[in-house]
Amino acid sequence: MMKRKPILRVTSKVFMPFILLFALYVQFHGDFGPGGGFQAGVIFASSFILYALIFGLHDAKMVMPSSVLEVLAALGVLLYAGVGVVSFFVGDNYLNYNSLAHDPLHGQHYGILLVELGVGVTVFAAMTLIFYTFAGRGR
Amino acid sequence: MQYNEIINPGLYNYWIVIFLMMIGFYIVIARGNLVKKLVGLNIFQTSVFVLYISMGKVVGGTAPIFGEGFEVFSNPLPHVLILTAIVVGVATTALGLSLVVRIREAYGTIEEEDIHAQEEDF
Amino acid sequence: MAVTAIVILRIKNLFTVVMLGGIYSLLSAQMFVNLDAVDVAFTEAAVGAGISTVLMLGTLALTSREEKSEKKSSRTFWLPLVVVFSTGIALIYGTLDMPDYGDPNAPVHHHVAPRYLLDSEGEVGMPNVVTSVLASYRGFDTLGETTVVFTALVGVLILLATRRRRKDNDAPTLADLEEQEDDA
Known part of the structure; x- marks a missing residue:
């Protein structure tokens, strides 16, 4: 596929783990600095898009099959909605995180972390899958 | 820093927004190419983002992240609204682009005039 | 930024248009930093300049790269211009009641x-504060937005992934795009 472009192949391979790490940092550091689920999902997706651009769609699908992505996209929304349902069961309003832990502040922390995770997973899966379908359409 | 009545920046932020918005609007209604229409729609969209964010700006404020030594913050509410709007915007753009791809497959062109001409032939 | 927008208006080559769209997004991200919206700037830089440019390029690979030069009849030229100018003037009249910047x-x-x-x-x-408003105070909004992203994904899959599935190896890679560039 891109046998003739060693520089692109090597640099993208070197950069991949850093992009993934940065995405995770953005995901979980969103409470303290700029960042959060939306941005982290997009950055995570962009690393896979880079991989698919350089090594071809087939290799990217070996790493992250589209069936897994379809499940992940639904799972993210479910995680978000599920956090709301859990706060129902512990006796509070929908999506009110105060009662998720004994201390309301900790409850808020858990709630926001889980909700951001749901957002991040959905956005990542959606963006990557949209790219897969566009690229896989062929001419 | 206090809000200064003398060095008043006035309303120029709204005028920038309107200028960008009208360029996007013109591309959408005057250009026949569907991809270019979507780019124009993106320009329009970004101008709306700028409108919201510039309304949230407070002179002398900083980004709404708590830290020592900062008292004045800009309004976080428009930031939240626009943050989600950007991601939703790209998702809907992807949907529009996929429609363009299907139109191309059905008609063999992405120019509005050619599509109309083919429709009239039927 | 305005200059980029005008150039986008004038240029016929769609490849250039899409690239300028990316530059436009980056410039607007810089503008958001100046306006204290770091979260928004982050998102705009990642989404507008990254993902949407890539998606547009993918569409161009599937369709055509040149905009057809249209015949300039007076109707197609003047009518939109009049509409745009009158709308713009009405909007500027509306801003006179708005509060000042900052x-x-x-x-x-x-x-x-x-x-x-x-x-x-x-x-x-x-x-x-942006995170706490996003995920806690306005959790319902964000749930809705996440659902919209999911729904858009489903829409794209319905439109594009059903018919005519090809072998994955046929997908346009960077190499194919460059070969296309060489051919042109």
């Missing part, structure tokens, strides 16, 4: 924003 006494800063800024540290305990 005015701390503007109505937007007095409804719910003080609550977020003053109480969120005690109620949510997060230094980043």
Whole structure:
């Protein structure tokens, strides 16, 4: 596929783990600095898009099959909605995180972390899958 | 820093927004190419983002992240609204682009005039 | 930024248009940093300049790269211009009642924003107000937005992934795009 472009192949391979790490940092550091689920999902997706651009769609699908992505996209929304349902069961309003832990502040922390995770997973899966379908359409 | 009545920046932020918005609007209604229409729609969209964010700006404020030594913050509410709007915007753009791809497959062109001409032939 | 927008208006080569769209997004991200919206700038830089440019390029690979030069009849030229100018003038007339840029006494800063800024540290305990408003105070909004992203994904899959599935190896890679460039 891109046998003739060693520089692109090597640099993208070197950069991949850093992009993934940065995405995770953005995901979980969103409470303290700029960042959060939306941005982290997009950055995570962009690393896979880079991989698919350089090594071809087939290799990217070996790493992250589209069936897994379809499940992940639904799972993210479910995680978000599920956090709301859990706060129902512990006796509070929908999506009110105060009662998720004994201390309301900790409850808020858990709630926001889980909700951001749901957002991040959905956005990542959606963006990557949209790219897969566009690229896989062929001419 | 206090809000200064003398060095008043006035309303120029709204005028920038309107200028960008009208360029996007013109591309959408005057250009026949569907991809270019979507780019124009993106320009329009970004101008709306700028409108919201510039309304949230407070002179002398900083980004709404708590830290020592900062008292004045800009309004976080428009930031939240626009943050989600950007991601939703790209998702809907992807949907529009996929429609363009299907139109191309059905008609063999992405120019509005050619599509109309083919429709009239039927 | 305005210059980029005008150039986008004039240029016929769609490849250049899409690339300029990316530059336009980056410039607007810089503008958001100046306006204190770091989260928004981050998202705009990642989404607008990254993902949407890539998606547009993918569409161009599937369709054509040149915009057809249209015949300039007076109707297609003047009517949109008149519409655009009259709308613009009406909007500018509307801004005359708006509060000034950066005015701390503007109505937007007095409804719910003080609550977020003053109480969120005690109620949510997060230094980043944007995150706490996004995920906690306005959790319903964000749930809705996530669902919209998911729905858009489903729409794209319905439109593009059903018919005519090819072998994955046929997908356009960077190498194919460059070969196309060489051919052209």
